[in-house]
Amino acid sequence: MAFNPILAIRFSAFAVGMMAQTNQLSKSDVDELLAKASKQLDADNQFLQAIAGFALLFQANRFDATYLASIGADLVRAVQVEMLPNAPDAHRVDIHG
Numbered sequence: 028m029a030f031n032p033i034l035a036i037r038f039s040a041f042a043v044g045m046m047a048q049t050n051q052l053s054k055s056d057v058d059e060l061l062a063k064a065s066k067q068l069d070a071d072n073q074f075l076q077a078i079a080g081f082a083l084l085f086q087a088n089r090f091d092a093t094y095l096a097s098i099g100a101d102l103v104r105a106v107q108v109e110m111l112p113n114a115p116d117a118h119r120v121d122i123h124g
Contacts, residue, residue, distance in 0.1 A: 035063070036078075037106055040074075040109075044102035048099035048103075054086075057082050078105070081101070
């Protein structure tokens with residue numbers, strides 16, 4: 028199986044989200060995730076925006092364990108949404124609006 032950088036970012040984001048929920052997260056973990064995601068994902072990608080938003084909130088609130096748990100759960104949800112398959116008819120405006 029070949030290395031898939033997008034899958035690696037998903038796993039890293041999941042790990043960072045879980046570490047945030049258990050108050051085991053370091054600044055270097057967040058910086059590494061953001062660097063990998065910025066390198067591999069387009070600037071308008073919603074998953075990259077979720078990761079960047081998490082990184083900003085982490086910097087501002089990194090000593091508040093309760094808040095870290097909350098934004099960690101949000102990042103885990105963003106990973107779950109990223110893993111959902113696209114509907115084959117997603118382009119159809121008459122069905123999906």
